[in-house]
Amino acid sequence: MSRESALVSADWVEEHKTDENVVLIEVDEDVSAYDAGHIAGAIKLDWRADLQDQVRRDFVNQEQFSALLSGRGVKNDDTVVLYGGNNNWFAAYAYWYFKLYGHGDVRLLDGGRKRWELDSRELTDDAVKRDATAYSAKEPDLNIRAFRDEVKDAIGVKNLVDVRSPDEYAGRLLAPAHLPQEQAQRAGHIPTAASIPWSKAANDDGTFRADDELKTLYADAGVDFGKDTIAYCRIGERSAHTWFVLHEILGQANVKNYDGSWTEWGSLVGVPVALGDEPGEA
Amino acid sequence: MCGAKKGGLDLKGVDIDKEAVIQGQVLRGDEPVGGAYVRLLDSSGEFTAEVPTSATGHFRFFAAPGSWTLRTLAPKADPVDHQVVAQYGEVAEVSVAV
Structure with missing residues (x-):
């Protein structure tokens, strides 16, 4: 891995905003931040409700992760670009999670939501709906x-x-x-x-x-x-x-x-x- | 002595005898600045926490007693630093102009 393969810039996101194989996903500690405004086309993952088992203290498992991404319209061969608040803490957490479950092409937006906002780039509260897919997560990579x-x-x-x-x-x-x-x-x-x-x-x-x-x-x-x-x-x-x-x-x-x-x-x-x-x- | 000054964030549910609260508002002129970022740096200048301001420009930290620096980043403005002392029993209120 390298900076070039793992990070994208805000300009890169703007240039790929109509690319159907690029899926923007916002992940925040403050899970209401997305609803107030997000990058156009981005979907949301709730790190607590979506990514955690709701009974045990652990992740959702392989099947649950597959079902989650299928429902949100993410395909295995999509380029997933994660970003969020708090200097990308929870976006990085989700990135690690996507890697754990073997997603091929995951990137992080450098600077996350903060750099985007400080640059006065556009945010929208438009609803985003993606068609369901048949996502298949791999065995968790415990390495x-x-x-x-x-x-x-x-x-x-x-x-x-x-x-x-x-x-x-x-x-x-x-x-x-x-x-x-x-x-x-x-x-x-x-x-x-x-x-x-x-x-x-x-x-x-x-x-x-x-x-x-x-x-x-x-x-x-x-x-x-x-x-x-x-x-x-x-x-x-x-x-x-x-x-x-x-x-x-x-x-x-x-x-x-x-x-x-x-x-x-x-x-x-x-x-x-x-x-x-x-x-x-x- | 113990309450937030007029216009500050509501302290309902916050035990200020057990939390060294630092809070305030970011303003551009008379207008509150929502979506600014306030960073809490410790006495050595090390990052400790950061929050975005609310739509009304407000922010709050639960710090430890001691000396802190607030660094505020807002769109179309240079970063602004404020020195602040936090202690139990008294809310440190800070007004930040950008």
């Missing part, structure tokens, strides 16, 4: 998804990258500062994890930094590019953003997103937790 036992075994062995804010890493906050404080039972981070906030990978306008800046960022923070890497955050959406940077833009092999993330780890019995600004010992 890009980490579970807790693997994370525990990775302490002191693989690169662990904590992409939350410094205050969440240190244990001074349990959740991003625009959300009420809630979730995990304990604050802190997984011992030996490097603190590399997702935001360091993005410019103020939400676009991704240049490749050489990104490589320097992770290398200077202690990521050994010769080792496997697991990224985590609070619920797996910001770490999907960092997974995208490492795996899709920089083309690193063996990068996984731990979507259980801190809400799972910080509530587990029998796992180590480090407090403060230092990574801590294995």
